[in-house]
Amino acid sequence: MTVEVIASMMMQLTLSFLISYTVGLMSKRLKKNKLKLEQAYENIEKMAYYDPLTGAANRCMLLKTIDVEIQRHKKNKSQFSVLFLDLDGFKQVNDEFGHDAGDIVLIEVVQRLKNCLREKDLLARFAGDEFIILIPQVSHLETVRIAGKLLKVIQTPFIINHNKVNLSTSIGITFSNNGVDTSSSLIKQADMPMYEAKKLGKNNYQVYYPTLKQVHKDLGGISS
Numbered sequence: 001m002t003v004e005v006i007a008s009m010m011m012q013l014t015l016s017f018l019i020s021y022t023v024g025l026m027s028k029r030l031k032k033n034k035l036k037l038e039q040a041y042e043n044i045e046k047m048a049y050y051d052p053l054t055g056a057a058n059r060c061m062l063l064k065t066i067d068v069e070i071q072r073h074k075k076n077k078s079q080f081s082v083l084f085l086d087l088d089g090f091k092q093v094n095d096e097f098g099h100d101a102g103d104i105v106l107i108e109v110v111q112r113l114k115n116c117l118r119e120k121d122l123l124a125r126f127a128g129d130e131f132i133i134l135i136p137q138v139s140h141l142e143t144v145r146i147a148g149k150l151l152k153v154i155q156t157p158f159i160i161n162h163n164k165v166n167l168s169t170s171i172g173i174t175f176s177n178n179g180v181d182t183s184s185s186l187i188k189q190a191d192m193p194m195y196e197a198k199k200l201g202k203n204n205y206q207v208y209y210p211t212l213k214q215v216h217k218d219l220g221g222i223s224s
Helices: 003-049 059-076 090-097 099-115 142-153 185-198
Strands: 078-086 122-127 128-136 158-160 163-165 169-174 206-209 214-216
Touching: 003 059, 059 078, 059 122, 059 128, 059 185, 078 142, 078 185, 090 099, 090 158, 099 122, 099 128, 099 142, 099 158, 122 142, 128 142, 142 169, 142 206, 169 185, 185 206
Parallel strands: 169 206
Antiparallel strands: 078 128, 078 169, 122 128, 158 163, 206 214
């Protein structure tokens, strides 16, 4: 074997090693970049669809999800409910303890509400101290039972700077079979009985019935 042949073989081995090393290095970098892109996408999605303070869905995510449920209802008559919640007395928390304390309360409110819901239910922070809950595949009776649970968990005192603070919530309820086919219309329907609940002393739920053209207490005042 001549020196030239040996040199050629060594060159080929070196090139093969360099190519293999470079490909391996590029593969690792690509995987790392892919992971970074996936993380960046998740962060963008969170900013686009979730409330940065509480982690609840935001208005955009809510409207999008309600629209999906409306289409499902049209296709197979799948029932769903929309609940509009407005905290009673939250302004006093901000006034007395400051907005930082108010933020802490909102975070705990979301956690308490989530504990009453199923994984497939959607809790959204609509604005300030207003929340909307979308409950798919649920009966009217079960909806008002859930509303009763939501009232109770908010009644439990909040602890702010070693002080007990009592809050409550007023809830308006509407159902998928109430004759509207847009997310904004359903939210308006839920908003109306929520204000009726405020008028009736707060800390209660009211249900919208389009056939009666007015707001009524649901099913004999069932609560839990």
